Amino acid sequence: MSAEIKKMSVLKKIFWFIAIIAFICGIYGWYSRLFYGHKDAHYGNIITWGLWVAAYIYFTGLSAGSFLVSSLVYVFNFKKFEKIGKVALFTAFVTLLMALLSIWADLGHMLRAWHVMVYPNYKSPMAWMITLYTVYMLLIIAEIYFVMRYDFVIGKNTQGLKGKLYKFFSFGSNNASDERRKKDLRIVKFLATLGIPIAIMFSGGVGALFGIVAARPHWHSGLFPILFLLSALVSGGALLTLIASVFQKGLNKNKEIVLELGRLVLVLLLIDVLFQVSEFLITYLGGIPGHIAGWDLVVKGPYAWVFWGWQGFIGTVIPIFLLAFHKTRKSPIWVAIAGLLIAAGIFGLRLNIVIPGLAIEEIHGLTNAIFSNRVTIQYFPSISEWSLTIGIIGFGMILFGFAEKFLPDYDE
Amino acid sequence: MNKNEKIITRREFLANLAKIGATGLATYVGSAILSKDLFANESNKEDRKHHYGMVIDVKRCVGCRACVLACKAENKTPPGVYYTVVVDQVLDNRPNDKPIFMTKPCFHCENPPCTDVCPVSATFKRKTDGIVVVDYDRCIGCRYCMTACPYSARWFDFGENYPAIEEKTAWAQVPSPEYKEFRIRKKDESPVGNVRKCTFCMHLQDEKGEYDKTCTGFAIHFGDFNDPNSEVSVLLRERQYIRLKEELGTNPSVYYLI
Numbered sequence: 001m002s003a004e005i006k007k008m009s010v011l012k013k014i015f016w017f018i019a020i021i022a023f024i025c026g027i028y029g030w031y032s033r034l035f036y037g038h039k040d041a042h043y044g045n046i047i048t049w050g051l052w053v054a055a056y057i058y059f060t061g062l063s064a065g066s067f068l069v070s071s072l073v074y075v076f077n078f079k080k081f082e083k084i085g086k087v088a089l090f091t092a093f094v095t096l097l098m099a100l101l102s103i104w105a106d107l108g109h110m111l112r113a114w115h116v117m118v119y120p121n122y123k124s125p126m127a128w129m130i131t132l133y134t135v136y137m138l139l140i141i142a143e144i145y146f147v148m149r150y151d152f153v154i155g156k157n158t159q160g161l162k163g164k165l166y167k168f169f170s171f172g173s174n175n176a177s178d179e180r181r182k183k184d185l186r187i188v189k190f191l192a193t194l195g196i197p198i199a200i201m202f203s204g205g206v207g208a209l210f211g212i213v214a215a216r217p218h219w220h221s222g223l224f225p226i227l228f229l230l231s232a233l234v235s236g237g238a239l240l241t242l243i244a245s246v247f248q249k250g251l252n253k254n255k256e257i258v259l260e261l262g263r264l265v266l267v268l269l270l271i272d273v274l275f276q277v278s279e280f281l282i283t284y285l286g287g288i289p290g291h292i293a294g295w296d297l298v299v300k301g302p303y304a305w306v307f308w309g310w311q312g313f314i315g316t317v318i319p320i321f322l323l324a325f326h327k328t329r330k331s332p333i334w335v336a337i338a339g340l341l342i343a344a345g346i347f348g349l350r351l352n353i354v355i356p357g358l359a360i361e362e363i364h365g366l367t368n369a370i371f372s373n374r375v376t377i378q379y380f381p382s383i384s385e386w387s388l389t390i391g392i393i394g395f396g397m398i399l400f401g402f403a404e405k406f407l408p409d410y411d412e
Numbered sequence: 413m414n415k416n417e418k419i420i421t422r423r424e425f426l427a428n429l430a431k432i433g434a435t436g437l438a439t440y441v442g443s444a445i446l447s448k449d450l451f452a453n454e455s456n457k458e459d460r461k462h463h464y465g466m467v468i469d470v471k472r473c474v475g476c477r478a479c480v481l482a483c484k485a486e487n488k489t490p491p492g493v494y495y496t497v498v499v500d501q502v503l504d505n506r507p508n509d510k511p512i513f514m515t516k517p518c519f520h521c522e523n524p525p526c527t528d529v530c531p532v533s534a535t536f537k538r539k540t541d542g543i544v545v546v547d548y549d550r551c552i553g554c555r556y557c558m559t560a561c562p563y564s565a566r567w568f569d570f571g572e573n574y575p576a577i578e579e580k581t582a583w584a585q586v587p588s589p590e591y592k593e594f595r596i597r598k599k600d601e602s603p604v605g606n607v608r609k610c611t612f613c614m615h616l617q618d619e620k621g622e623y624d625k626t627c628t629g630f631a632i633h634f635g636d637f638n639d640p641n642s643e644v645s646v647l648l649r650e651r652q653y654i655r656l657k658e659e660l661g662t663n664p665s666v667y668y669l670i
């Protein structure tokens with residue numbers, strides 16, 4: 001037992017090490033963004049969206065995915081995942097913050113972000129997204145409060161920072177009766193139920209944000225919202241598999257959860273692959289040059305390795321093998337590794353959506369007409385872009401790590 | 413799964429599904445009511461006085477790029493921002509012939525795909541003359557409109573400057589007449605960080621109703637399609653023309669004579 005605990009603490013140490021290094025890496029990115037605007041970024045007027053937008057849709061996917069897994073517990077009463085219900089909610093909250101930070105940095109005028117609340121144009125999917133994010137964030141915060149209220153009241157008088165935090169977050173509530181707890185859970189159920197359509201709408205909505213752009217045939221497909229939703233579920237589930245095996249006593253306690261999540265993620269991943277294959281085949285066999293140009297870039301462009309290596313081999317083939325092969329699928333460690341690989345692979349998928357869709361001359365000869373590094377179909381994120389994205393990941397990890405430390409023990 | 417842990421009955425499950433559906437519908441209807449203009453018809457025909465547009469004779473274009481320079485000088489656009497560009501295409505099997513030159517401003521489409529996607533209505537089609545404009549003070553710089561434009565007619569101002577007109581030089585103090593706002597270029601101030609585009613030089617037309625021509629070959633014709641006697645209307649009646657990517661239904665206001 002003590003050896004197992006030691007192993008866990010090593011994993012947590014690795015987590016904190018990565019988190020802090022990543023956070024420090026981000027300082028340069030934020031400095032560059034805040035003082036030099038977009039000058040250091042490598043996207044331009046042809047590839048208008050780059051790494052930050054890809055990171056944004058990736059994080060929203062993680063958020064929607066983990067929220068929907070948490071709602072399995074709080075709406076559908078799926079007892080097996082009960083232990084990770086709270087962690088899943090926190091993951092949804094933290095990844096949502098990461099998503100909003102990414103897209104905030106991407107704006108040309110960061111200080112005008114409030115415009116979308118005051119002057120929304122509801123013909124634009126983006127305005128819908130903002131409305132949905134706001135509702136979704138308030139809903140998650142309320143849900144976290146009502147899920148945790150009982151624990152806050154109970155743990156109010158413990159020593160140290162935990163007690164103080166609990167006292168603060170209980171907001172003066174003192175009632176620890178069973179009756180009140182039942183009422184809390186009813187509220188949670190209501191909020192979580194309300195959250196399901198919202199989470200589906202906003203992760204599908206991000207897909208719609210891309211899908212409605214008829215000028216970009218690579219995005220313009222009715223499958224896009226569904227693909228985004230599926231990828232969200234896959235990445236969220238995969239991330240939770242990993243989290244369940246490291247946090248909340250990790251594999252010592254959560255073996256069953258990890259295995260169960262692994263099975264769920266495998267099914268979702270296979271459906272996701274099915275949809276992608278469908279999208280690919282219809283586009284390719286349709287054979288319209290403008291439509292296949294995006295896929296051509298994906299499968300044989302300069303960054304084909306992102307598709308074949310990163311998204312395909314690391315993010316899809318190996319995990320499917322690990323989750324399906326009868327020896328590895330019963331080993332929580334292998335399942336957790338599969339979760340890590342899938343969560344990493346979906347990032348490649350997000351990059352492969354954003355960049356190949358844009359990296360095409362809309363007017364033949366445009367890139368030759370102007371000699372400017374802003375008018376080119378080449379794109380590789382700059383150091384400041386990488387740095388800022390890694391920094392946001394570090395920030396999210398630190399926030400999550402702290403929050404997780406103060407979650408109540410489930411043995412209580 | 414253990415039989416004792418039977419989680420929910422089908423009835424409960426269906427009841428939950430019904431609740432989810434109902435809340436989803438309620439959210440949608442609620443938001444739709446909040447956004448009153450969701451189904452409103454935007455362009456009121458009676459407000460429309462002019463339909464400005466261009467007719468460009470590609471046979472007459474010699475590829476001198478005077479239009480590009482004139483635009484740069486007029487609007488004082490920074491590097492990487494070109495309200496018009498001249499693309500050239502060498503003809504197949506005729507490498508020694510004059511290539512096809514094509515100048516490409518913003519097409520000021522009648523159904524612009526770029527305006528509807530703006531989350532803050534910062535870019536819109538002017539009701540009186542159909543010119544697609546950007547409100548620099550409202551634009552947040554999300555660049556969604558750039559992805560939505562099928563003609564690459566929109567440009568993001570990254571805040572870069574030509575070396576000769578770097579910030580503290582006298583040149584940098586010359587304002588741009590765009591939208592008659594006469595902004596002096598400063599770091600981090602609009603239009604830096606905004607999406608910019610061709611305005612059909614509307615700061616010139618509002619007063620004079622005419623367009624400065626720098627085109628050496630008289631290939632570019634500018635005018636009002638609502639006036640049946642304007643040069644552009646006559647040209648469209650008499651000549652064969654194409655418009656780019658008509659299949660997208662954008663209905664561009666720039667025609668190419670062939």
